[in-house]
Amino acid sequence: MTYSTPIREGYRQELDAIREAGLFKQERSIHSPQSAGIRVEFPEGAPERDVINFCANNYLGLSSHPDVIAAAHAGLDARGYGMSSVRFICGTQDIHHQLERKLTEFLGTEDTLLFPSCMDANAGVFEAVLDAEDVMIADRLVHASIVDGMRLAPAVRDTYKHSDMKHLERKLQEHQDKRRRLIITDGVFSMDGDLAKLDEIVALARQYDAMVFVDDSHASGFIGRTGRGTHEHCGVFGEIDIITTTLGKGLGGASGGCVSGRAEIVEMCRQKARPYLFSNTVAPMIVAGTLKVLDLIFTDTSRRDKLEWNTGYWRQGLIDLGFDIKQGDSPIVPVMLYNAKLAQDVSRDLYDEGVYAIGFFFPVVPKAAARIRTQLSAAHDKEHLDQGLAAFAKVGAKHGILGLGKQEIIDRFGT
Amino acid sequence: MDELKTTILEYVIDEYVEEDDDIEVDFETELISGGLVDSFSMVSLKRFLENKYKIQIPDADASPEAFDSVNSIAALVERFRNA
16 A cells, blocks of 8 residues: 555644644635625535625626626637647637737736746746846745745845835845846735835836836736726836736636736747646636626726725725724735734634634734735625624624724734 | 854844834844744845855755754854864
């Protein structure tokens, strides 16, 4: 027997250790389409209950939009279920090229290449375009997929303090001996919901002859006046050398991602990026669905406008209740609790009140920075938000945290 | 040894402590297991030590344990300076 008892026991002990550390992740079964209101079974076997969803990346509320579903159906009928191939053998259809052209126009770049996910785009792009003579300088809070991608690349790695432009400048000065410098940042940081200072980053890149990479997964479709992303918001549209983003959040929520940017860089990815070369093409119905998503938002900003209104209403509502939230402009609104157990207790109590919002704590976020991360959607109506705020008010009062600042919460609950 | 530790401590504070961090770092502070330095950002510290002290620290020796406090980092540097 290859899977011997000691091997099984070893894994069980490792899993027990994860449980004991309070880091064991459990899935919750959802018995409905993704939306502002969902039907959830948790824990497994418990009665299903209807809850308001404040933790999806369904920013534009398009995950279950009837026009997107109809377009995906039509794509399924017209181009089939799958391609049974990677892109460069026999996995590229006309609609893949259509979507790449449309994303290029939407993001304001020169060319675009689809990947099975943005995780794959980030895993492949650095290795494809940099080598040992080059340096990657990343914000310390970039997404895990970027960290993984950087580890796969032969270029020198360095980091700068989160959004600290003076520290970034020092790093750029330090690495002037390298052939190419690439500044790497998220557009919107997924845990804190703050935006990268892309205007200042682009200015530094010009001054120190560097390229700029932005993962705009938590921005594409809704950040910026017309939803083009963080570069539009910061006034540097058309000036980002490499953008990666996902089709799995605001842009429909299914799956898929892309590298978009300078023509030569995208072509290097087409020739060398391993997740592109060795993984299946994005399924035709997802391509067809995403084309419809872009149709819906290309000239109509009503969805991102509603999301912006919802975000402002939610942020102000939580502040008025006396919660300590991370300030920002994005629909990611972290409610700071600082203590891991408190975050888990508040999440559980919110669920009992019909609100689905998850607690995050170390090592996902720094120690003493536990929080409930709430995320807004254009699918939320004001009634959803009012119900959510009422639940937060009740649970906050139960734990005695309303009106408390950081130090007061830490004094009472520890870190 | 104290001068070595002080130099390393100054670098760690300058490189890793953020403006709004209300933490004090000393020779014994757990840098990696305490969450101040992640293993990814550790590369700049390794490069600093190698350049400053003209040593080469093999990746196998640059473990999170060896980099977990100023004391352990200083011991590591001493080992390679004397090698």
